[in-house]
Amino acid sequence: MSHLFPVYNRLDVELVSGEGTRVKDADGKTYLDFIAGIAVCNLGHTPEAVKKAVKDQLDKLWHVSNLFQLSVQEQAAGLLAKASGLDAVFFCNSGAEANEAAIKLAKKHTGKTKILTFKQSFHGRTFATMSATGQEKIHSGFGPLLPAFEYLPYNDVEALRDVGGDDIAGIMVEVIQGEGGVHPGTEKFLKEVENKCRELGALLIIDEVQTGIGRTGTPFAFQHYRLQPDIVTAAKGLGSGFPVGAMIGREELVSTFSPGTHGSTFGGNPLAMAAVKATLETIIEESFLKEVKEKSEAFIQSLKHKLESLALVKEVRGEGFMIGIQLAEEAKGPIGRLRENGLLTLPAGPDVIRLLPPLNVTEEELQEALAILEHCLSQQTAEAAR
Incomplete structure (x- = not known):
């Protein structure tokens, strides 16, 4: 038997x-590989x-802890601040931890208690980020969730306009819902999220x-x-x-x-910071x-041309190299x-094929993938x- 908890549906493939x-x-x-470690590589x-x-x-x-100055950490933070247009960085070990930090910062800074998120969102699997996630399948079996979160329908401007109250610390939103099915937000909706934050004195938190x-x-x-987010x-x-x-976050x-x-x-350790600095120096x-x-x-455009005429394919959507192929059956x-x-591809929800190739994928590789x-x-x- 395996000595690992069976929390993953692993393929019978070892890379x-x-x-x-x-x-x-x-x-x-x-x-x-059009999974790229789930948009990691x-x-x-x-x-x-x-x-x-x-x-x-x-x-x-390798490691000294954050009790000491780390030049490589400062350099990586400077690159992130420049790339985002924001001012200060807290380094951690995962996306869930980053979202935990954002939730804590929003509540502490505003003195308010509630965070609004959206149905079919995904923000992580710690208890707070699971509670922030608007998917029942993520919540099931864990008892009462943290009460500080409320879920609104995604891309619904009217539902946003009806929101009010003086207890909202922030609104956390994905520009494109990834795990929820590769659903891009409309410009009108995303601007309304920003406007609502300003109206309520809440922080705009964008999960990227x-x-x-x-x-x-x-x-x-x-x-x-x-x-213009407050936190990314x-x-x-x-x-x-x-x-x-x-x-x-902003200054x-x-x-x-x-x-x-x-x-x-371990957040911000020298090895990770070296990787971050080298990665950003190329990508940005x-x-x-x-x-x-x-x-x-x-x-x-090639995917749309080749695939959307098939009865199996309902829609090709996405932005950049974050692409979803919506099917008429399970994926x-x-x-x-x-x-x-x-x-290699992966699902996004039950009926979407998700494509996340490396950003430096070649034209020849794209054509090969298209043919397959x-x-x-x-x-x-x-x-x-x-």
């Missing part, structure tokens, strides 16, 4: 090596610049754990809509696979998180993001067929019609 967009399993089979597997930075740091220092670090063609997805959270793509998260919030109000033993370059935007826009079977044909998708989904459509 043993990878470079760029390609990975190899223990049987020697190679795949195009934004520079692909084992990127040279990140590998060198971490190796160099390994020879110097999956959408951030270049995934949508800008450093952060909120920048497509010219939003990041994690997945931040360290090219090293466990790291970050909460980024007015800095004094609220004074010494002793929050912390993390204008030329790199321009290429992501151009490649992803062309790829989405589990087609995802298995794609894997058998050498393309067209072949497999055409086969699936034909079989369903029999």
Whole structure:
């Protein structure tokens, strides 16, 4: 028997090596990886610049705790502040921890108790972030949740306009709901979220754990809509696979998180910071993001052209390299067929195939993936019609 708790539905596949967009399993089979560690390996597997930075740091220092000054942490924080347009960073170890920090900061800064989130959102699996998540399947079996959260329908402007009260500390929103099915927010809705925060004296918290670090063609997805958040959270793509998260906030919030109000033993450790610094130095370059935007826009259009005529496919949607293919049936079977044909994808909800390739995926790899998708989904459509 395995000595691991069975909290994951693991595939009967062990990946043993990878470079760029390609990975190899223990049987020697190679795949195009359009999961990328669930939007983590934004520079692909084992990127040279990140590998060198971490190796160099390994020879110097691994861990000293946040009792001491760390230049590499300051440098990584400066890059994140510049990329986001915000001012200060708290480093932690995951997206859930980043969202925990955001929830604590919003409540402490405002002195208020309630956080509004949205149905079908996903913010993490700690008790507070699970409570913030607007999905019953995440809540089931854990008893009463924390009472500080209220869920509104996503992309519903009228429901937002009806919100009132003097106890709302913040509104936490994903610009694109990832785990909830790759649903982009409309500009009208997202601006209304921002307006409602200003009206209520609440903080605008944008969860960019999956959408951030270049995934949508800008450093952060909120920048497509010219939003002005108070707090942004990041994690997945931040360290090219090293466990790291970050909460980024504006200058007015800095004094609220004074010494002793929050912390993390491993957050901001030198190895993770070396990975973050090297990752950001590549991704936030204008030329790199321009290429992501151009490649992803062309790829989405090709997907729409090739797939939306199939009866199986209801819609192709997304932004940048965060793409969902909505099916007329459960996605589990087609995802298995794609894997058998050498393309790794994952679901987003029961009936959406999610594509999260590395941001530096090549044109040739995109065309190869497109051919596999067209072949497999055409086969699936034909079989369903029999």
